[in-house]
Amino acid sequence: MSIFIVLLVLIIVGFLLWLVNTYVPMDATxxxxxxxxxxIVVIIWLLKVFGLFNDLMGIHx
Numbered sequence: 001m002s003i004f005i006v007l008l009v010l011i012i013v014g015f016l017l018w019l020v021n022t023y024v025p026m027d028a029t030x031x032x033x034x035x036x037x038x039x040i041v042v043i044i045w046l047l048k049v050f051g052l053f054n055d056l057m058g059i060h061x
Contacts, residue, residue, distance in 0.1 A: 006046070
């Protein structure tokens, strides 16, 4: 996956998150939870794109 597509997806996700935060009326607590969930999903997706997620799953404590 090229870096251009990764940046494009990040821009689109950020724009959609901004739209939801700006125009969808919801409680502040729900909005914080929604933002945290979106950020965690994006971080996991980025880890998978760069191949780091599988390395992290192989670590045993």
